[in-house]
Amino acid sequence: MLLDLKELYIKEDELIGSEVKLQGWVKNHRKQKEFGFIDFNDGTTFKNLQVVYDNSLENFSDIQKIKLGSSVTIVGTVIESPKEGQKIELTLKSLVLEGDCPDDYPLQSKGRPTREFLREIAHLRPRTNLFSAVFRVRSVAAYAIHKYFQEHGYVYVNTPLITTADCEGSDQMFKITTLDFNNLPKDKDGKVDMSKDLFGKQSYVTGTGQLHGEAFAMSHKKIYTFGPTFRTEKSNTKTHANEFWMIEPEIAFCDINGLMDIEEEMLKFIVKYVLDTCPNEIEFFDKFVEKGLLDKLNHLLESEFVRITHREVIDILKKADVKWEFEPSYEDDIAKEHEKYITEYFNSPVFIIDWPKDIKAWYMKVNKDGKTVAGVDLEVPGAGELIGGSQREENYDVLMNRIEEMGVDKTTVDWFCNLRKFGGCYHSGFGMGFERLLIYLTGVENIRDVIPFPRTPGNCDF
Amino acid sequence: MLLDLKELYIKEDELIGSEVKLQGWVKNHRKQKEFGFIDFNDGTTFKNLQVVYDNSLENFSDIQKIKLGSSVTIVGTVIESPKEGQKIELTLKSLVLEGDCPDDYPLQSKGRPTREFLREIAHLRPRTNLFSAVFRVRSVAAYAIHKYFQEHGYVYVNTPLITTADCEGSDQMFKITTLDFNNLPKDKDGKVDMSKDLFGKQSYVTGTGQLHGEAFAMSHKKIYTFGPTFRTEKSNTKTHANEFWMIEPEIAFCDINGLMDIEEEMLKFIVKYVLDTCPNEIEFFDKFVEKGLLDKLNHLLESEFVRITHREVIDILKKADVKWEFEPSYEDDIAKEHEKYITEYFNSPVFIIDWPKDIKAWYMKVNKDGKTVAGVDLEVPGAGELIGGSQREENYDVLMNRIEEMGVDKTTVDWFCNLRKFGGCYHSGFGMGFERLLIYLTGVENIRDVIPFPRTPGNCDF
Numbered sequence: 001m002l003l004d005l006k007e008l009y010i011k012e013d014e015l016i017g018s019e020v021k022l023q024g025w026v027k028n029h030r031k032q033k034e035f036g037f038i039d040f041n042d043g044t045t046f047k048n049l050q051v052v053y054d055n056s057l058e059n060f061s062d063i064q065k066i067k068l069g070s071s072v073t074i075v076g077t078v079i080e081s082p083k084e085g086q087k088i089e090l091t092l093k094s095l096v097l098e099g100d101c102p103d104d105y106p107l108q109s110k111g112r113p114t115r116e117f118l119r120e121i122a123h124l125r126p127r128t129n130l131f132s133a134v135f136r137v138r139s140v141a142a143y144a145i146h147k148y149f150q151e152h153g154y155v156y157v158n159t160p161l162i163t164t165a166d167c168e169g170s171d172q173m174f175k176i177t178t179l180d181f182n183n184l185p186k187d188k189d190g191k192v193d194m195s196k197d198l199f200g201k202q203s204y205v206t207g208t209g210q211l212h213g214e215a216f217a218m219s220h221k222k223i224y225t226f227g228p229t230f231r232t233e234k235s236n237t238k239t240h241a242n243e244f245w246m247i248e249p250e251i252a253f254c255d256i257n258g259l260m261d262i263e264e265e266m267l268k269f270i271v272k273y274v275l276d277t278c279p280n281e282i283e284f285f286d287k288f289v290e291k292g293l294l295d296k297l298n299h300l301l302e303s304e305f306v307r308i309t310h311r312e313v314i315d316i317l318k319k320a321d322v323k324w325e326f327e328p329s330y331e332d333d334i335a336k337e338h339e340k341y342i343t344e345y346f347n348s349p350v351f352i353i354d355w356p357k358d359i360k361a362w363y364m365k366v367n368k369d370g371k372t373v374a375g376v377d378l379e380v381p382g383a384g385e386l387i388g389g390s391q392r393e394e395n396y397d398v399l400m401n402r403i404e405e406m407g408v409d410k411t412t413v414d415w416f417c418n419l420r421k422f423g424g425c426y427h428s429g430f431g432m433g434f435e436r437l438l439i440y441l442t443g444v445e446n447i448r449d450v451i452p453f454p455r456t457p458g459n460c461d462f
Numbered sequence: 463m464l465l466d467l468k469e470l471y472i473k474e475d476e477l478i479g480s481e482v483k484l485q486g487w488v489k490n491h492r493k494q495k496e497f498g499f500i501d502f503n504d505g506t507t508f509k510n511l512q513v514v515y516d517n518s519l520e521n522f523s524d525i526q527k528i529k530l531g532s533s534v535t536i537v538g539t540v541i542e543s544p545k546e547g548q549k550i551e552l553t554l555k556s557l558v559l560e561g562d563c564p565d566d567y568p569l570q571s572k573g574r575p576t577r578e579f580l581r582e583i584a585h586l587r588p589r590t591n592l593f594s595a596v597f598r599v600r601s602v603a604a605y606a607i608h609k610y611f612q613e614h615g616y617v618y619v620n621t622p623l624i625t626t627a628d629c630e631g632s633d634q635m636f637k638i639t640t641l642d643f644n645n646l647p648k649d650k651d652g653k654v655d656m657s658k659d660l661f662g663k664q665s666y667v668t669g670t671g672q673l674h675g676e677a678f679a680m681s682h683k684k685i686y687t688f689g690p691t692f693r694t695e696k697s698n699t700k701t702h703a704n705e706f707w708m709i710e711p712e713i714a715f716c717d718i719n720g721l722m723d724i725e726e727e728m729l730k731f732i733v734k735y736v737l738d739t740c741p742n743e744i745e746f747f748d749k750f751v752e753k754g755l756l757d758k759l760n761h762l763l764e765s766e767f768v769r770i771t772h773r774e775v776i777d778i779l780k781k782a783d784v785k786w787e788f789e790p791s792y793e794d795d796i797a798k799e800h801e802k803y804i805t806e807y808f809n810s811p812v813f814i815i816d817w818p819k820d821i822k823a824w825y826m827k828v829n830k831d832g833k834t835v836a837g838v839d840l841e842v843p844g845a846g847e848l849i850g851g852s853q854r855e856e857n858y859d860v861l862m863n864r865i866e867e868m869g870v871d872k873t874t875v876d877w878f879c880n881l882r883k884f885g886g887c888y889h890s891g892f893g894m895g896f897e898r899l900l901i902y903l904t905g906v907e908n909i910r911d912v913i914p915f916p917r918t919p920g921n922c923d924f
Contacts (some may be wrong), residue, residue, distance in 0.1 A: 126681035219588035
């Protein structure tokens with residue numbers, strides 16, 4: 001019976017005594033004179049399978065030569081394991097070497113390679129325990145997100161990546177072109193003639209699907225996007241990458257309070273699903289990556305998230321007996337040190353609402369005070385800002401004023417503003433960076449280590 | 463009780479007699495002197511709800527003024543409908559106008575707008591019956607795909623969009639840059655100095671995730687990608703767009719026969735899931751978009767897909783009593799007319815395998831004859847090629863020969879070739895264009911009508 005290792009573990013009780021066939025890789029190989037042990041894994045699950053063989057096998061001496069990293073087909077009998085910490089092991093009946101792995105394989109068992117080194121072999125690192133686990137959790141978390149929204153009646157919308165709309169500011173977007181850089185067409189003023197490009201004008205790959213998402217919220221009520229986004233930021237920090245994935249739901253007939261309800265429910269759903277589906281991976285992260293991870297995640301599930309205004313946050317920060325690097329201000333954004341303090345103060349995730357309008361985006365709803373907007377940031381203990389959202393400005397005239405005020409190119413978002421004219425309604429949405437969530441879920445600190453092939457300034461190999 | 467319309471229909475039996483609150487849009491409004499009918503929908507489901515009101519309501523005269531397209535909050539009592547074709551309707555108790563919709567709304571009920579016109583108002587067209595249905599089916603089909611792979615132990619991998627690797631040929635890829643076109647840095651030879659760009663070299667947005675997917679198949683055994691891809695093709699046909707979504711699974715220890723098993727099982731799973739989840743949408747398409755659609759889809763579920771070589775297909779075509787526009791040839795690709803003939807000949811989906819190597823991609827496994835490769839195209843009745851895949855060349859030396867032969871830039875795919883050196887194994891994968899699947903599922907003929915905001919040459923509005 002040909003099985004994935006994952007299936008074998010699921011059915012381990014009933015398979016004891018059965019012959020099974022598995023295909024995967026040699027993770028470790030300890031040889032004695034008359035027998036040997038192979039740690040086997042096929043990447044479908046966390047836990048290796050111990051495979052035991054002895055010199056009664058015909059090709060015993062060939063098997064003894066099999067190297068770490070080789071791919072193999074094995075047939076054997078499932079038996080109860082005498083070893084602690086594992087219920088079963090496999091008594092080998094036959095082994096076929098599918099693909100050899102020479103000694104210059106960069107992932108030898110000796111020594112623990114640094115994460116920096118592993119980034120340089122991004123095509124091989126998913127074979128390590130750590131990255132095998134990170135990328136299985138990435139997959140499971142992605143599915144949890146789809147599952148949450150689909151089961152709650154949302155429509156998944158694939159908003160375009162190529163765009164001419166100016167949501168976050170075109171200076172933060174990559175330009176795309178089919179033109180030859182060394183032979184650019186020029187107009188009569190000597191400027192590059194973008195009308196000769198494939199789309200007849202300058203186009204970009206986008207940093208958000210929000211504007212297009214809103215159009216669909218006005219037809220399908222509850223929608224979400226989940227796809228790659230791009231930023232040209234030239235910063236080399238642990239939390240920035242030039243390509244990352246975002247989840248951007250938009251909900252019609254939803255105000256800022258309804259939005260916070262959704263964010264809290266969704267986040268708990270995802271965390272619970274990952275805990276239920278990946279217990280071995282989370283245990284591993286808890287032990288070797290972030291001590292206390294499991295408690296942190298369980299604590300989130302039990303918390304009732306705090307809801308507080310930006311003004312109230314600043315009050316608390318000002319009263320705190322702390323020497324701040326950045327002085328808290330009613331007019332300003334809050335710094336990382338403030339985020340940290342406030343989540344520790346409440347020992348809970350915290351929604352901060354009603355931000356000064358000058359530091360927030362042009363599409364956020366202006367509150368009745370005329371000074372703040374109905375934006376909401378979710379701060380979580382140990383990770384800072386995880387989700388940013390807002391009620392959207394649904395009043396056409398107020399929106400046009402804001403566009404003027406913030407210097408947005410009106411012509412590119414004309415269609416978007418017109419959504420307010422034809423059966424518009426109060427509505428809200430948020431954006432969650434998928435990698436930020438993964439950093440929170442795995443304890444892995446650097447965004448480069450939760451993206452299969454990360455793109456950062458100067459780094460676009462593979 | 464605040465409900466989505468979808469929930470109301472699911473619980474319609476138990477809700478008869480109950481008061482419910484709904485929020486959505488006016489799809490039609492027929493007024494009589496003393497009463498009126500509103501067709502209401504919130505986009506969460508296909509079927510409108512009939513809302514009946516009369517002049518006993520306080521704001522009767524205001525309600526009578528409510529225009530098509532307006533957004534409303536309604537409260538009413540669910541009653542059994544006397545009208546055929548609907549089980550329930552709503553007796554209105556109160557209505558609040560959330561957002562007005564003036565007379566210049568482009569989607570008036572009079573006349574049926576053409577699909578060409580609707581493309582020009584891509585931000586509003588999801589409000590029509592047709593596009594509301596198409597984009598719900600798109601969402602459900604996407605979820606079916608995730609569901610199939612996740613439930614079968616696959617890991618979802620987000621391969622990078624930004625790349626320097628040359629899989630399909632860099633002339634078919636969009637270049638991306640942060641440089642200023644009107645002020646490009648030059649090297650000492652006067653050429654544009656791409657080392658000054660964000661990634662330090664020319665980078666692209668990719669047309670495939672396959673190469674990166676293979677790296678993960680060598681660690682996680684069974685993986686899939688599902689994300690946007692880009693092609694610069696300047697063709698204005700019904701089936702080409704410059705941005706579209708692809709599903710690209712890669713499976714280790716899987717040969718071409720195993721691959722066909724997976725493709726067949728996956729496709730039947732998706733079709734069945736969509737039929738079960740969107741019966742009203744499919745009924746609508748069957749009636750108004752493609753007569754016979756439902757039969758076509760049910761027939762696929764019952765078919766055992768034919769498996770045949772390219773050579774055998776050419777034999778059949780040559781024997782056929784048809785005057786071909788393109789003469790069938792053992793050395794060439796098959797034309798649309800051939801695809802059509804062969805699926806009608808078998809009255810079933812057909813896998814065509816073992817293609818002449820010169821017309822297929824460099825990474826496909828060369829068969830023992832040295833002349834053909836283990837590629838497989840799936841042709842389906844009424845739609846032509848739906849999936850293209852192959853067993854991959856796992857032999858390092860043969861692969862290097864092919865790279866030479868086909869003129870691929872070796873330096874950009876070096877890491878990929880090295881996967882064969884370190885525990886490589888026989889493996890296979892395929893690519894399915896998501897929009898091609900949607901065209902098949904909905905009967906909608908033009909790719910522009912299954913993409914929320916389509917990008918085609920000269921068209922990048924919104």
